[in-house]
């Protein structure tokens with residue numbers, strides 16, 4: 001087991017485990033300076049930006065502190081999007097099959113029309 005020596009412990013996306021992390025000014029990571037931000041067109045999404053550096057691997061990233069309700073919303077949106085994608089693929093396959101069936105029906109009608117016994121209704 002690794003010995004942790006003080007400092008804030010956070011999930012490092014590079015190490016994929018919890019590590020000691022230092023907070024730095026976001027501008028050091030190339031982001032505009034300033035810590036309080038919001039998304040244009042989504043002014044309810046207000047967040048606090050920080051630069052993070054993993055003391056284990058040196059990976060640097062930006063983090064955003066948001067109200068937890070946004071994380072719940074993110075999970076809901078991911079699930080909804082997954083369902084939409086799944087259904088869209090099913091509908092796409094089914095519409096291809098339906099299109100092929102209609103084409104066969106059209107061919108069959110052409111054959112019927114060529115026969116004298118078939119009279120198209122007008």
Ligand SMILES: [Zn+2]
Pocket residue numbers: 012013014015016019054055056057058059
């Ligand atoms: Zn790391």
